[in-house]
Amino acid sequence: MKFFNVISICDARKLLAENFPYSRGASETVPIESAYGRICAEDTACGEDIPAFTRSTVDGYAVTSMDTHGASESVPAMLYVKGTIAMGETPGFSLISGEAARISTGGMLPQGSDSVVMVENTETFSEQDLMVYHPVRQNENTIIKGDDIKNGEIIVHEGEEISHGHIGALASAGISTIAVRKKTSFSIISTGDEIVSIDSSPSTGQVRDINSHCLASMIRSIGGHVNSSRLLKDNLTDIKTELESAVINSDIVILSGGSSVGSRDFTVEAINSLSGEGVLTHGISIKPGKPTIIGESNGKAIFGLPGHPVASMIVFRVLVEYLFNHLNGTDRSHDHISAVSGTNIHSDPGKTTFQPVILKTLPNGETVAEPVYGKSGMISTILRAQGFIEIGSETEGINRGDHIKVYRL
């Protein structure tokens, strides 16, 4: 058995960023309705002024604001109602001082008017006679042409994750499809003499393959694509063959190691046998997840993740997802949950500790995180935990009441 030099989580991320530089990947065009959560591949600009004409934001009367100055309950402004603005049409008439026009929310202001009086602030005594009880300022209750989005303004920037709001703004600009990054593709290779497929009945001593299912689910939920998922015994030749095709066909390769020492040794040997840099680091000063391996071949990253399901999920979030975001030129730091620690949590200085937590929302809206302790390797920990926190290597723990950033599980 050999011990390895471990690097910090910071250095592991630097290593990933340096060895796998961001280069605008391939893109594809999708309808905006399927674009939610995808990463925008190029700055997408509005090709016209939104709105294209000055609109009313209320139901009421289009007027010349000057005519309403000084209007009040006791001294209303008296106006002549010239007609009604039809929805979806250019008004067939214009107004002069002393005139008003019935208008609905979204209607186009007629020429000569510069504001809209809300219907609640008016009264009519006949079809034509309007009393206005409140003054309006110029442009009040209107959105003027280009006020919302200007012609040429970027709606979605390259690298942004597309939101429902983006989709609405794209629709308003008549943009029905958008260029998004092609999904980053992953190959998963599970190895281990003791691991059998979930459809098998394990003999005593064997366990079912958990990690490839968890990992596939996590890959899909961050917007990746699972190209292939294979389960292999600890056989160097088979692992090498599978790895060789994986680094050709996928952007990121994940080896989910059998937890035995032999299995880990095979992983290192197989990665080193490929063309390229081979193993870049073997061991990261994190808990759990210390035996994590990072390698390179054919320009692709190869991760050797720990065999314990909880450790494997945590390392996926803090390193694999980091690389995913880096390769896609995107930032998803908003994906974390802010919470306060409900208790003191101890950790070992010198390594970054990831502690699964349960989240509770207090009546005042505060989110409190409480640690979930469980033996290493227990899957039940993540049945209860909704996330995990990171405790820096320079501290001895977290105090009750400290603000903490929670990664989702």
Add this chain to the structure above:
Amino acid sequence: MKFFNVISICDARKLLAENFPYSRGASETVPIESAYGRICAEDTACGEDIPAFTRSTVDGYAVTSMDTHGASESVPAMLYVKGTIAMGETPGFSLISGEAARISTGGMLPQGSDSVVMVENTETFSEQDLMVYHPVRQNENTIIKGDDIKNGEIIVHEGEEISHGHIGALASAGISTIAVRKKTSFSIISTGDEIVSIDSSPSTGQVRDINSHCLASMIRSIGGHVNSSRLLKDNLTDIKTELESAVINSDIVILSGGSSVGSRDFTVEAINSLSGEGVLTHGISIKPGKPTIIGESNGKAIFGLPGHPVASMIVFRVLVEYLFNHLNGTDRSHDHISAVSGTNIHSDPGKTTFQPVILKTLPNGETVAEPVYGKSGMISTILRAQGFIEIGSETEGINRGDHIKVYRL
């Protein structure tokens, strides 16, 4: 023009819960890898003990814990190494006091052993001679049979949203498919004389259909299915015909009203012309979103959402999604973001105010929400805002530093 009696947001939710009672809907079976985010349709139990045998959680030596009592750097325990435990197999030998066996993480403990000494706490002087420098307690560095998940224990409860952790636990139990609720189906009917499809070139006075695209995207992201999406002019007969088929084919119907008064009147008339309760409420004391309509026909909920895109998205989150969760018997309150208010935010008492906000994460991990102000009806507001907050009808606003719950946009 008529004014309507408005009800509170609380009463609107009560109205939904009472008129559309939860009844276990139809379910379907999906592979666990596609189950993430779906809602579990029945309590799903583990059919065996996990693990099925007592396993080591470290690399080291299986021992009898009694043999190591009192062991230290200066006075190590001396043990005889009887052999190596092969991964994935039942050990071919058992141990007696004074004996140890090489074991890898995940290996099965041989009979006679009750704990594992980590390799870091041992030294070997020959193949057979082992020195143990640290004592271990009974069961230390092991997971005993059934310690993780017991036979019969529920892994996922009915109504729970399926997480990556659930998928891992189901895999460990050999459960490869799971019963989930069929996706709640929605029909979207956009109406308005001024509204044209996003592929059309609007004439002056016309605008493109924004809401049906935003709403379709939001429906899919909460796990619903968009059955149909139609764009109609303000024509009572057409709206009635479309509504009649929508309440037969879908679980929830959304009318995205044209913003004109006439359009809103048609919505009410069309809902009232169907069999059933018709309009249940017309007007909710919320801002924005006051003209929201809730109706019933054929046991299905019909929402008349406001025409303004921001208002429409907010009412979707606070009412349509509320009904979606209620019908599915699920709770997704954890989906909110906890933040503190970065500023004083005023609101009108007597109505519940929804204020779009931008979120910033401070270096200490705290999330701060700042209001995004924009004219009613501007889509650019939701390009900047990541969520919105709810200010209760009984308060006059929120103070800087107050804890607030942020709904996602």
